[in-house]
Amino acid sequence: MRPKVLLAITPHPDDESLMFGGTLAKYGQDEDVKTNLITVTRGQKGSLGPRYLGVTRKKLGEKREQELRCAAKILKIDHLYILDYQDGEVPAVEENIAVASLIRLIRKINPQVVITFGPDGGYGHPDHIAVCHWVTEAVRFIKGVEKLYYYAIKKDFATSFIKYFGKIPLNGELLEIAIHDAAYIDATLDCRQFTEQKFKAIHCHQTQEFDTKRFDLLRRLNVKSMISDDNYHLAFARGNFPTPETDLFAGI
Ligand SMILES: [Zn+2]
Numbered sequence: 001m002r003p004k005v006l007l008a009i010t011p012h013p014d015d016e017s018l019m020f021g022g023t024l025a026k027y028g029q030d031e032d033v034k035t036n037l038i039t040v041t042r043g044q045k046g047s048l049g050p051r052y053l054g055v056t057r058k059k060l061g062e063k064r065e066q067e068l069r070c071a072a073k074i075l076k077i078d079h080l081y082i083l084d085y086q087d088g089e090v091p092a093v094e095e096n097i098a099v100a101s102l103i104r105l106i107r108k109i110n111p112q113v114v115i116t117f118g119p120d121g122g123y124g125h126p127d128h129i130a131v132c133h134w135v136t137e138a139v140r141f142i143k144g145v146e147k148l149y150y151y152a153i154k155k156d157f158a159t160s161f162i163k164y165f166g167k168i169p170l171n172g173e174l175l176e177i178a179i180h181d182a183a184y185i186d187a188t189l190d191c192r193q194f195t196e197q198k199f200k201a202i203h204c205h206q207t208q209e210f211d212t213k214r215f216d217l218l219r220r221l222n223v224k225s226m227i228s229d230d231n232y233h234l235a236f237a238r239g240n241f242p243t244p245e246t247d248l249f250a251g252i
Helices: 021-028 057-074 095-109 126-139 155-165 192-202 206-220
Strands: 004-010 033-041 079-085 113-116 147-152 168-170 173-175 187-190 229-237
Touching: 004 021, 004 095, 004 126, 021 033, 021 187, 021 192, 021 229, 033 095, 033 126, 057 079, 057 192, 057 206, 079 095, 095 126, 113 126, 126 147, 126 229, 155 206, 192 206
Parallel strands: 004 033, 004 113, 033 079, 113 147
Antiparallel strands: 147 229, 168 173, 187 229
16 A cells, blocks of 8 residues: 655745644654655745844855754654755746656655645745745646645634734735635644644744744744644645545545
8 A cells, every 4th residue: 555645845944843843743753654845945045033143145054954954853754855946036946947856856755645835825925935836736747646735824823923923024025924714724633732842843943033932922822723733725636535624634
């Protein structure tokens, strides 16, 4: 029988823990599931905490790679793949070439389930949006992929985030976190058991202390859909999978 294989595809180091951490920890401890993570950049342009100002982009990329490896270990990810694209420049990459090389890698990993950000990028980050397009295009060509899910941000998470932190500045623009209503959500995973592990992984990302502090506050505020469950939209499926689901491998 084909083993169960989960693949998360994220643009930057920290996305895997901040957004997908509960899910990756949950399946990471499941002996029947192999978990894989593709991180498309090394996060060379990440927003630096005050202690790291003056660090070069190259050095930051190296540091963030170490942080990503730390998080992957805590989340018990079986295989981590780090691609060589540049943070902030993902939308400028020739899409056909990127998709072709992603198809080769996904075929090698051979997952039934793929998870990534939706077309809104979670908060409009252009790298997140571009990666969503690449992945959505790629999986259509790979017969073994049975389901593609987009991460969904529930109202309690989004409204708390907006209330406490407002919009997210990026390259002179102000981006807003997405809000996904109940009708968009097809799968909800109970990740309560893995909250501690998720936050340990988040704290590997020392250079991203703005984000870790924000998520620590949301945890103290007990924002349920951020700390204890992960929600997904079923964007693409080969076959008929009744929703709502509580397991991404339901029906596989
Ligand atoms: Zn990101």
